[in-house]
Amino acid sequence: MMLLDGLAAVGALTIRAVRSFGRAGLFFFDLLLHIPAALRRFGLVVHQIHAIGNLSLLIILASGLAVGFVLALQMYYALVTYGATESLGLIVNLSLVRELGPVVTALLFAGRAGTSLTAEIGLMKAGEQLSAMEMMAVDPRSRVLAPRFIGGVISMPLLAILFSAIGILGAYVVGVLLIGLDSGNFWSLMQARVDVGRDVGNGVVKSFAFGVVCTAVALYQGHETEATPEGVAYATTRTVVVSSLSVLGLDFMLTALMFSTP
Amino acid sequence: MRQSRGLATASRGRGCDNNTRRGHCRQTARLNAEPIIEIDHVTFGYDASRTILDDISLRFARGKVTSILGGSGCGKTTLLRLIGGMVAANRGRVGFDGELVNARDRSKLLLQRRRMGMLFQFGALFTDLTVFDNVAFPLREHSGLSESMIHDIVLMKLHAVGLRGAAELRISEVSGGMARRIALARAVALDPELIMYDEPFAGLDLISMGVAANLIRKLNDATGATSLVVSHDVAECMTISDHVILLAGGGRIVAQGNPDEVMGSSDPETRQFVHGEPDGPVKFHYPSRSLAEDFGVGAGA
Numbered sequence: 001m002m003l004l005d006g007l008a009a010v011g012a013l014t015i016r017a018v019r020s021f022g023r024a025g026l027f028f029f030d031l032l033l034h035i036p037a038a039l040r041r042f043g044l045v046v047h048q049i050h051a052i053g054n055l056s057l058l059i060i061l062a063s064g065l066a067v068g069f070v071l072a073l074q075m076y077y078a079l080v081t082y083g084a085t086e087s088l089g090l091i092v093n094l095s096l097v098r099e100l101g102p103v104v105t106a107l108l109f110a111g112r113a114g115t116s117l118t119a120e121i122g123l124m125k126a127g128e129q130l131s132a133m134e135m136m137a138v139d140p141r142s143r144v145l146a147p148r149f150i151g152g153v154i155s156m157p158l159l160a161i162l163f164s165a166i167g168i169l170g171a172y173v174v175g176v177l178l179i180g181l182d183s184g185n186f187w188s189l190m191q192a193r194v195d196v197g198r199d200v201g202n203g204v205v206k207s208f209a210f211g212v213v214c215t216a217v218a219l220y221q222g223h224e225t226e227a228t229p230e231g232v233a234y235a236t237t238r239t240v241v242v243s244s245l246s247v248l249g250l251d252f253m254l255t256a257l258m259f260s261t262p
Numbered sequence: 263m264r265q266s267r268g269l270a271t272a273s274r275g276r277g278c279d280n281n282t283r284r285g286h287c288r289q290t291a292r293l294n295a296e297p298i299i300e301i302d303h304v305t306f307g308y309d310a311s312r313t314i315l316d317d318i319s320l321r322f323a324r325g326k327v328t329s330i331l332g333g334s335g336c337g338k339t340t341l342l343r344l345i346g347g348m349v350a351a352n353r354g355r356v357g358f359d360g361e362l363v364n365a366r367d368r369s370k371l372l373l374q375r376r377r378m379g380m381l382f383q384f385g386a387l388f389t390d391l392t393v394f395d396n397v398a399f400p401l402r403e404h405s406g407l408s409e410s411m412i413h414d415i416v417l418m419k420l421h422a423v424g425l426r427g428a429a430e431l432r433i434s435e436v437s438g439g440m441a442r443r444i445a446l447a448r449a450v451a452l453d454p455e456l457i458m459y460d461e462p463f464a465g466l467d468l469i470s471m472g473v474a475a476n477l478i479r480k481l482n483d484a485t486g487a488t489s490l491v492v493s494h495d496v497a498e499c500m501t502i503s504d505h506v507i508l509l510a511g512g513g514r515i516v517a518q519g520n521p522d523e524v525m526g527s528s529d530p531e532t533r534q535f536v537h538g539e540p541d542g543p544v545k546f547h548y549p550s551r552s553l554a555e556d557f558g559v560g561a562g563a
Contacts, residue, residue, distance in 0.1 A: 127389070128382050128384060129386050129389070131348060131382070131386065132382055132386035132387075133388075134375070135348070135375055135378065135380045135382075136375070136379075136400045136403065136404075137372045137373070137375040137376040137404065138399075138400075138403050139368075139372065
């Protein structure tokens with residue numbers, strides 16, 4: 001009997017998970033279908049790029065600078081043992097543009113912009129603003145969801161590029177200005193060995209993919225939230241958890257695909 | 263308030279008194295004979311365990327103000343949501359102007375909704391917009407009018423609800439009663455054929471309540487729209503309505519007719535509701551165990 005109960009519980013859990021995936025998939029597909037309608041209201045998209053991207057700038061730049069400082073210090077301590085400190089700029093650059101830039105930006109994005117999107121949509125739902133919009137024959141998917149989705153997807157790569165750029169500057173400050181490494185070495189090795197298409201390009205592609213995932217998850221959680229204060233609180237938490245895990249999982253897969261050949 | 267009610271009563275049924283409008287009234291009489299909304303054997307529940315409306319059939323006359331009264335949870339708001347296609351009936355059909363309201367046919371539904379306006383129970387105003395922009399929202403979306411024309415219409419609508427001076431305020435800066443009046447202005451911004459009011463008098467002070475009731479009646483007469491008013495406020499509804507429907511749990515129709523008929527009904531359930539009597543067929547207390555059982559006295563003593 002206990003075995004049967006256990007099996008039933010696993011079955012119910014599986015059905016719930018599959019149903020949830022199905023709903024999320026349909027939501028995402030629906031969102032994509034409403035992109036053209038949202039692009040026709042480009043003012044809304046620009047407003048969202050400002051709200052999602054510009055207002056996330058401070059935390060992204062501050063974090064990028066801090067990561068650049070720490071990365072330069074840690075790399076210096078490791079490289080100095082082998083007498084390879086001239087590679088500091090190159091290593092910091094590759095670490096940032098390939099991995100840390102897109103991934104850390106996406107995690108910060110999920111925490112700052114993702115939760116904000118989820119709470120906003122959830123509260124709009126709780127306050128019947130979405131229903132009111134529907135009753136006014138205005139589709140909230142075109143008017144509210146799709147512009148936010150486009151705004152998030154455009155903002156993420158831009159933020160990731162800025163994160164990497166400020167991180168490299170931070171590494172320069174620590175490596176060249178504080179430790180005293182050669183400035184020419186720092187930049188020239190970077191210029192010679194970093195491939196714009198393979199390294200920078202793939203980093204941008206990654207952050208674009210993370211932008212799609214993080215924004216879609218945030219909007220879905222907001223849209224599906226239970227219209228209560230507890231419901232909105234749970235939804236924002238789920239946004240951070242699901243987005244972060246998705247970003248980390250996706251990052252591993254994309255890295256394997258992009259950098260599998262030397 | 264008394265004066266406002268008087269105005270509302272006077273305006274009721276005045277639509278055809280003016281000789282110059284008789285021809286128009288004869289023309290519209292045929293149309294008015296057809297109900298604009300038909301609810302045909304509709305059963306609805308948000309989940310399988312809870313049926314809100316059970317096999318309910320109703321017809322709402324075109325060009326009239328119909329009030330739907332009833333206790334909390336009897337399905338009044340759900341009825342409006344069914345008419346607006348926000349939820350789909352589990353069984354039965356909902357018709358609007360001879361066409362089926364199908365919540366799953368979005369493109370047709372959006373066209374039907376352009377002919378409807380709805381005042382939500384809690385206003386449902388867009389908190390990121392100003393008062394002016396909230397009322398302008400449906401006009402900007404659907405009217406295709408110039409911004410100067412929209413400006414004038416919005417100010418007229420806000421003037422009608424006494425809030426022209428509040429046009430530039432943010433929604434966070436207005437009181438609950440003001441929000442309800444702004445929502446009312448927004449609901450009628452496009453002069454829709456069908457206006458649904460969900461608890462339009464809740465949270466309003468006495469002056470605002472009288473003005474809102476008067477406005478609902480006047481708008482209905484001036485634009486020839488059909489108004490459905492869901493409310494608990496018996497006095498205001500009786501003042502402005504042509505027809506009153508009293509619902510009980512499960513969407514059961516307890517009484518319907520013109521306000522005088524309903525107010526004069528000898529049916530105990532109707533009398534209890536319209537006169538607000540505490541004792542009668544409708545129990546105030548939720549079903550529970552006996553007091554002695556809950557307080558642990560009697561049996562163990």
